[in-house]
Amino acid sequence: MITNLRTRFKPTPWIAWIAFLSIFLIIGVTGGVIVLWKGLSVTNLTDLVPWGLWIAIDLSSIALAAGAFSLCAVVYLIGLKEYEPIARTATFVGLIGYSMAMLCLFMDIGRPFKFYQAFIYWNTHSLLWEVTMCVGLYFTVLVLESMPIIANLKWLRTRYPKLTAKMSRVHHYAPYLAIAGLFLSSLHQSSLGATYGVLKSRPFWYKPEMSVLFMLSAILGGISITLFASMMASQLTNKAKVKDELIEKLSKFVGWALVGYFYWRFWSTLSMTYTYEPGRTEGLELLTKGPLAFNFWFGEILIGIFVPMILLLNKKTRSNRFWRMTALLMVVGGVIAFRWNINISGAMIVLSYLPGQPTVTYASYTPSLVEWMVGGGVIAYGLFTFSLGVRYLHVVDHDMIEEEHVPVNVKVPQTARA
């Protein structure tokens, strides 16, 4: 029996990869159980820095999921049909990103099993209400958009052919779903920035351009991770097939978008240097000279924006697969660094409320072991699901031609036709 198993069990890179991720998944689940059992006291979060690593992961995964709405809009609304296979990948990446964010939030809220109350009790004035509603609705849109992808599962196809046929037919409504996706995503991607931007209590966050920065960086990061993941998958397995010229064209767009993002990020930072503003100036120093300086200058600006901008705008490096992948990965890293920096820099600056004492104190935060365990688990879940998707759902397959979706019929008045 054992020898039989041994002969049948051949370690392949695939199995090694899955085993590697499973270790992190098990650690993550363990961490999750500890959090649910012991409560948030196992984290290093405090009343002054109540949002930490998990929020950074949650913000990053929502940002990196933004490729779904941007590329679906490109394909179904602007009508650049040739990018449809990439939009398919982006949709699946989006589904993973949002589920990662929701997993992370489930861990992060004080009463996880009351999460549904966020949908029952409404304070329409709250930015987080808007984000919650949009994320909930958009996740539904993503599930619908992913139906035709999930219908590719061979096992499901052979067993329930009628069901998968129905699931595939959802694709007919792709343009409508793209409209809903664009609408909901534009709302909550920017509102995530505004969540911080409206807080007068934390002067370093209190600025309107937070929404713009979040929106722009999300589109950049979302497209970049989709392209990177597609290329990576095609390098590692023949289950993934990519059309390099499509990816190259989109990468060029990413390059130009980086120019815009660079301008905004730099402008937003520079405009804060003009006069002394209690709290804000200290926040800026923290970011540009203090403990976050490496993250900011190296992670965000140099590696996150500047270098990939050059690599992607220069035709020579862009057409080289290695350099293009490197650049795209850098963009993803830059967006994550941005999310981390924004969250932590604002939280660390605490402005005194004592009369006549506009003094600033610095809070500190280092994630605890359990936070890393859960965070690692959530990331492993994302990689795990994507890997399964590549292998069994053909999420990266640029040769696959989707069924034609029904064109959107806009009723034309009789007079106009005549």
Next chain:
Amino acid sequence: MSKLERRDFLKLAGAGAAGLVGMQVMRPTAHASSGAEAGEQQWAMVIDQSKCTGCGHCTLACRAHNDISPEISWNEVIQVEPVGDKDAFLPRPCMHCEHAPCVDVCMVGASYYRSDGIVMMDYDKCIGCRYCEIACPYQARSFNWEKFDGENPAVPEWGQPEVERRPRGVPEKCSFCYQRIDRGLAHGLTPGVDPDATPACVVACPTGARVFGDLNDPESKVSKIINSRPTVRLRDELGTAPRVYYVLATPEAFEEAEA
């Protein structure tokens, strides 16, 4: 794509945007507690800094009456920079802002205004996202990182619990002892005058540094002080309009208080 004209899409987007703008315009009438919608009474507190000796009795009485964990203070007494050669303190309850950032940001509406101006927490609605903690400029909120299930060391020396303990995973804060106000009013007492209807910290203060009462009543002690003496509100420039007023200490005021 072909049949969905860009124009139509823009129309759709425009309609959506108009809807959102509409929501924003409607907002102020929807929740503001100030002005016409406000109830008959508007509770406020005045704290005379020159009378505060930093003894911390208020914090202990607060912990007992509201059954608070010793790790948490709804009413922190902070030592501030000395005034002249005297130690100075600043007790900090919840400011019960008229425009409270915590109420604005709470996604489930667990933080809300009572018609008497008290900013309340509905601990059942709260899911524990801690957005209110970040939004509060006064650090008046404390999160229950752990369940408080031990004995309360402040009980019975400093009073008896009057409200339920909060569960793990929600932020909690001062409520102006709403339970004492409500029960007192039901028995025909006057909050701010009768100790049984007045917040526990005000009653416990041995030097009378705290005064509580109705802003709408020109004869109340708080109205009289606010109308006759210079008072400040913390971080007033933020526009939160706190309902806790401070009479700041001056060297002369200290001497007067001691005399």
